[in-house]
Amino acid sequence: MRVTCAVEEGVPHRPIGFYALAAVVEKVSNLPANHHPFRGDGHFSALQLVWLATDNGFVRRGLGERMVGRAITTFAQIGSLIALPHLIVVPDPNDHDRLTRFYTKLGFSTYKDGEAMFLPLQSAVQAVNEIEAELAAEAVALPNPEEPDEDFTPEATE
Numbered sequence: 001m002r003v004t005c006a007v008e009e010g011v012p013h014r015p016i017g018f019y020a021l022a023a024v025v026e027k028v029s030n031l032p033a034n035h036h037p038f039r040g041d042g043h044f045s046a047l048q049l050v051w052l053a054t055d056n057g058f059v060r061r062g063l064g065e066r067m068v069g070r071a072i073t074t075f076a077q078i079g080s081l082i083a084l085p086h087l088i089v090v091p092d093p094n095d096h097d098r099l100t101r102f103y104t105k106l107g108f109s110t111y112k113d114g115e116a117m118f119l120p121l122q123s124a125v126q127a128v129n130e131i132e133a134e135l136a137a138e139a140v141a142l143p144n145p146e147e148p149d150e151d152f153t154p155e156a157t158e
Contacts, residue, residue, distance in 0.1 A: 001050070002074075006067060017054040019067045021074065024048045026088060030112050045082075046118070047075050049089040068106055076124040087119040 006017040026046045049071050054063045075087040089108065091099035100110065100117065107127060108117040 003051075004067070004070065006054075006063060015055070016058050017063050017067055018051065019049060019053075019071055020051040021071055022048050022050050023084065024088070026086070030116075031086075031118065032109075032111060044086075045084055046086045046088050047079065047084045049087065052089075064102070065106065068103075072106070072119065072124045073128050075119070075121070076128040079121040079124065085121050087121075087124060088116055089118075090116045 001020055001022040003018060003020045005015045008014060008016050024046055025043050028042050028044055049068070052064060052067060052071075054067075072087065075084070078084065079087075087108075089103055091103065100114070103117045104110075106119075107123055108119045110117050
């Protein structure tokens with residue numbers, strides 16, 4: 001299990017949120033038919049977002065979405081390296097409808113008769129690639145200090 005804490009800038013010893021990821025085994029038959037081209041004994045490994053919590057003062061301020069975004073980025077980076085085809089989450093039954101809407105907005109789909117949700121690896125990788133492309137397009141090109149500035153003309157010295 002990997003636990004990641006979010007802290008407020010300037011207050012590093014006060015967590016304002018956290019999430020935990022764990023490798024789990026899931027039944028292939030729980031997934032919709034078009035999402036389980038697996039061979040083997042009917043089970044597959046997955047990464048599960050097992051905990052996500054924010055401090056009450058940071059609820060509905062985007063912190064949960066940012067933490068899930070970081071979890072998706074982690075999943076996209078390691079999923080193909082260690083054969084984890086899906087990121088799964090089981091929304092709290094006490095707040096199931098709201099959490100299902102929240103995770104659906106982030107690209108997750110329901111399975112297990114709506115009890116749980118999953119995000120395929122290829123969807124996570126595509127989302128991360130799109131965000132990286134947007135950031136690259138917005139980036140300002142910095143001059144290479146090893147290349148001469150074309151606008152600079154040295155003055156002649158006598």
